[in-house]
Amino acid sequence: xxxxxxxxxxxxxxxxQSAGVSKATAARVLGSYGTAxxxxxxxxxxxxxxxxxxxxxxxxxxxxGKSKTIGVVVGDIENPYFGQAVRGISDAAHAAGFDVILSNxxxxxxxxxxxxxxxxxxxxxxxxxxxxxxxxxxxxxxVQRSGRPLVLLDRTIPDLAVDAVVTDDRQAAExxxxxxxxxxxxxxxxxxATESEDPIYRGPHQINLSTVMERIxxxxxxxxxxxxxxxxxxxxxxxxxxxxxxxxxxxxxxGADRPxxxxxxxxxxxxxxxxxxxxxxxxxxxxxSLVAFHDADWTSVTSPPITVIAxxxxxxxxxxxxxxxxxxxxxxxxxxxxxxxxxxxxxQSIGAPPELExxxxxxxxxxxxxx
Amino acid sequence: xxxxxxxxxxxxxxxxQSAGVSKATAARVLGSYGTAxxxxxxxxxxxxxxxxxxxxxxxxxxxxGKSKTIGVVVGDIENPYFGQAVRGISDAAHAAGFDVILSNxxxxxxxxxxxxxxxxxxxxxxxxxxxxxxxxxxxxxxVQRSGRPLVLLDRTIPDLAVDAVVTDDRQAAExxxxxxxxxxxxxxxxxxATESEDPIYRGPHQINLSTVMERIxxxxxxxxxxxxxxxxxxxxxxxxxxxxxxxxxxxxxxGADRPxxxxxxxxxxxxxxxxxxxxxxxxxxxxxSLVAFHDADWTSVTSPPITVIAxxxxxxxxxxxxxxxxxxxxxxxxxxxxxxxxxxxxxQSIGAPPELExxxxxxxxxxxxxx
DNA sequence: TTGACATGTGAGACCGGTCTCAAATACGGT
DNA sequence: ACCGTATTTGAGACCGGTCTCACATGTCAA
Numbered sequence: 001x002x003x004x005x006x007x008x009x010x011x012x013x014x015x016x017q018s019a020g021v022s023k024a025t026a027a028r029v030l031g032s033y034g035t036a037x038x039x040x041x042x043x044x045x046x047x048x049x050x051x052x053x054x055x056x057x058x059x060x061x062x063x064x065g066k067s068k069t070i071g072v073v074v075g076d077i078e079n080p081y082f083g084q085a086v087r088g089i090s091d092a093a094h095a096a097g098f099d100v101i102l103s104n105x106x107x108x109x110x111x112x113x114x115x116x117x118x119x120x121x122x123x124x125x126x127x128x129x130x131x132x133x134x135x136x137x138x139x140x141x142x143v144q145r146s147g148r149p150l151v152l153l154d155r156t157i158p159d160l161a162v163d164a165v166v167t168d169d170r171q172a173a174e175x176x177x178x179x180x181x182x183x184x185x186x187x188x189x190x191x192x193a194t195e196s197e198d199p200i201y202r203g204p205h206q207i208n209l210s211t212v213m214e215r216i217x218x219x220x221x222x223x224x225x226x227x228x229x230x231x232x233x234x235x236x237x238x239x240x241x242x243x244x245x246x247x248x249x250x251x252x253x254x255g256a257d258r259p260x261x262x263x264x265x266x267x268x269x270x271x272x273x274x275x276x277x278x279x280x281x282x283x284x285x286x287x288x289s290l291v292a293f294h295d296a297d298w299t300s301v302t303s304p305p306i307t308v309i310a311x312x313x314x315x316x317x318x319x320x321x322x323x324x325x326x327x328x329x330x331x332x333x334x335x336x337x338x339x340x341x342x343x344x345x346x347x348q349s350i351g352a353p354p355e356l357e358x359x360x361x362x363x364x365x366x367x368x369x370x371x
Numbered sequence: 372x373x374x375x376x377x378x379x380x381x382x383x384x385x386x387x388q389s390a391g392v393s394k395a396t397a398a399r400v401l402g403s404y405g406t407a408x409x410x411x412x413x414x415x416x417x418x419x420x421x422x423x424x425x426x427x428x429x430x431x432x433x434x435x436g437k438s439k440t441i442g443v444v445v446g447d448i449e450n451p452y453f454g455q456a457v458r459g460i461s462d463a464a465h466a467a468g469f470d471v472i473l474s475n476x477x478x479x480x481x482x483x484x485x486x487x488x489x490x491x492x493x494x495x496x497x498x499x500x501x502x503x504x505x506x507x508x509x510x511x512x513x514v515q516r517s518g519r520p521l522v523l524l525d526r527t528i529p530d531l532a533v534d535a536v537v538t539d540d541r542q543a544a545e546x547x548x549x550x551x552x553x554x555x556x557x558x559x560x561x562x563x564a565t566e567s568e569d570p571i572y573r574g575p576h577q578i579n580l581s582t583v584m585e586r587i588x589x590x591x592x593x594x595x596x597x598x599x600x601x602x603x604x605x606x607x608x609x610x611x612x613x614x615x616x617x618x619x620x621x622x623x624x625x626g627a628d629r630p631x632x633x634x635x636x637x638x639x640x641x642x643x644x645x646x647x648x649x650x651x652x653x654x655x656x657x658x659x660s661l662v663a664f665h666d667a668d669w670t671s672v673t674s675p676p677i678t679v680i681a682x683x684x685x686x687x688x689x690x691x692x693x694x695x696x697x698x699x700x701x702x703x704x705x706x707x708x709x710x711x712x713x714x715x716x717x718x719q720s721i722g723a724p725p726e727l728e729x730x731x732x733x734x735x736x737x738x739x740x741x742x
Numbered sequence: 743t744t745g746a747c748a749t750g751t752g753a754g755a756c757c758g759g760t761c762t763c764a765a766a767t768a769c770g771g772t
Numbered sequence: 773a774c775c776g777t778a779t780t781t782g783a784g785a786c787c788g789g790t791c792t793c794a795c796a797t798g799t800c801a802a
Binding site: 052054055056057061062069077079083086087090099100103104117121122146267268271274278297301302303 | 380423425426427428429430432433438440448449450451454455457458461470471472473474475488489491492493494513517638639642645646649667668669671672673674
Binding site: 011012013023024027028030031033034055056057058059060061062063064 | 758760761
């Protein structure tokens with residue numbers, strides 16, 4: 001058995017010595033740059049193979065300044081939404097010869113900040129980030145100032161002039177809401193998983209994600225143009241943690257003037273709605289209609305199958321990586337925000353609203369609000 | 372506006388010069404090693420802050436030889452199974468002060484090899500890998516030989532003496548099969564997503580994953596001890612690609628002596644079973660009973676809810692990272708394989724087998740095999 | 743006062759590559 | 773044979789940190 005020393009690795013100098021050439025020459029052959037005669041090339045390659053040489057990419061990156069690596073910070077790897085996006089990123093990156101380092105922030109701005117710092121420290125050539133908050137963005141501004149390319153994924157930050165790739169959430173929310181209105185609904189809830197101590201929506205200052213704001217605007221706009229009064233009252237936030245989501249949904253459905261339809265911000269929330277409904281003995285779409293963001297694979301096998309807003313998640317990742325690579329290699333035209341379209345996939349979770357006893361009271365309530 | 376040069380970053384020499392101390396002293400303060408007087412510390416820290424100094428981790432790792440980073444190669448990031456495992460890894464790693472670099476192999480041994488090479492090149496302190504094949508393992512042997520700690524996740528490799536963390540697949544498959552047998556089933560299929568050109572199982576040589584082999588053994592053992600003849604005939608492989616899975620399942624269910632129960636290797640396959648059944652106009656558990664590996668969150672909201680084998684996936688990741696960190700920092704007791712237990716969660720997808728016309732023929736068939 | 747010893751600081755080697763530059767060699771034409 | 777040019781090669785600086793070691797200073801006991 002070959003007792004290779006486990007500590008010290010083979011360096012280019014070792015190879016050079018063994019091949020009987022200078023370090024510089026060996027480096028040229030192994031690094032595929034400069035020139036070397038065929039016979040020398042062969043000698044060096046043979047020695048490298050024999051010694052089991054593997055280049056130290058760290059050293060290489062340090063001198064060249066390029067690491068051929070892009071850093072990615074996503075909100076939650078466990079969420080299949082980001083899983084798909086990451087695959088898109090990986091595919092595009094690898095196709096361009098880049099590696100990917102992934103971190104997840106758990107949607108926590110502080111963790112995100114730390115992750116970005118680490119990746120910058122590792123001298124990645126560029127960054128793709130799904131920012132956890134539009135408020136805490138100093139670290140991203142710093143990245144931009146340092147000149148390292150940065151692409152925002154899924155969400156934008158208003159005052160940060162970098163590339164971004166997002167889906168058209170406003171228009172998606174509007175379309176979904178319109179579909180519910182066309183089915184006869186007037187009391188439509190939007191339940192978001194976004195972080196928030198207060199589950200009740202009181203205004204834009206609470207919202208720290210561009211997507212959430214856009215969706216709320218979409219729901220409100222569609223409702224308003226259908227003559228629905230005060231649609232904001234059915235908006236709920238912070239349904240992220242499992243137990244909490246359940247509570248928020250149950251309270252919403254058991255309260256006075258309960259909504260007859262729910263738009264869920266992702267499939268995790270939709271799942272929570274499903275479970276809560278089962279617990280309350282209510283059915284879809286008889287008692288409640290449901291639409292969810294994200295066409296997760298399982299949404300077509302529930303009963304009833306869920307009507308969803310399909311987002312081009314893989315493309316979102318793929319495009320963002322392509323843009324980033326272009327910035328790294330090429331140069332700077334002005335940053336753009338690419339908006340990808342979504343599709344409403346109609347399945348069987350939308351029905352006519354049930355006849356609610358207190359329906360008249362609600363109208364009165366609405367009327368009172370006007371007067 | 373401060374026009375920070377976008378190209379050249381601030382180095383420790385810049386900070387030293389600005390603070391009026393030597394490079395060595397500045398490094399001691401900023402690197403938190405050696406000694407420095409309080410007043411000098413203050414000066415250096417102030418200068419670093421003013422200049423926006425960020426350490427070059429590459430340079431740091433190069434001299435120290437440690438990168439405080441562990442590399443992870445998983446089969447498929449999109450699969451929620453691995454998503455959970457990765458979170459477990461991240462949590463344990465970060466708790467110990469390590470960063471995580473993630474790659475995915477797409478269950479392709481060649482890609483896995485490339486990913487391992489890249490990570491080794493980046494001088495990660497250790498590796499966690501879910502090996503795509505028990506046959507192509509030279510690269511993993513090389514890692515082991517180089518002395519860099521390696522932990523296998525979810526799967527083992529017989530002749531490779533490194534740590535591993537897996538679930539007890541044999542016992543899980545046995546328990547699931549027994550549950551089906553107790554419900555009266557005698558024709559039980561196991562459908563695996565594992566890569567294979569031939570969907571029919573002909574022997575162990577086809578199987579390139581330890582988990583798959585264990586599960587097959589589990590199913591066969593439970594069947595045999597219940598007196599079921601030739602249980603292997605209902606084993607199908609390669610249900611990975613979407614279209615193919617559908618075809619394999621449909622053929623199995625429409626063939627002579629069709630199985631009355633299916634054990635699916637993961638929830639993606641289970642989903643495929645659901646869809647195919649719907650297409651064929653069959654129902655669960657009336658026409659077919661179903662059990663699946665992996666307690667994906669949605670398996671409780673289908674109708675009927677699916678009986679699953681819950682695996683401690685997060686723990687799998689968490690443990691593997693802990694073991695790896697222990698190896699990196701501490702030293703070598705002999706490598707161990709940690710086996711975590713699974714739980715059978717009984718829901719409503721198991722029922723009595725339907726009265727099949729050709730039931731008698733099957734028994735004859737079985738009997739014929741004995742004579 | 744002097745010596746023993748702890749503490750703070752700077753000079754410079756080093757990690758393992760890349761890259762510049764000059765010297766050495768090969769080649770081609772007259 | 774001889775010169776001009778192209779190609780191959782080696783010496784050594786460099787990237788940005790860490791680390792060793794020598795030297796300067798401060799403290800305290802004899």
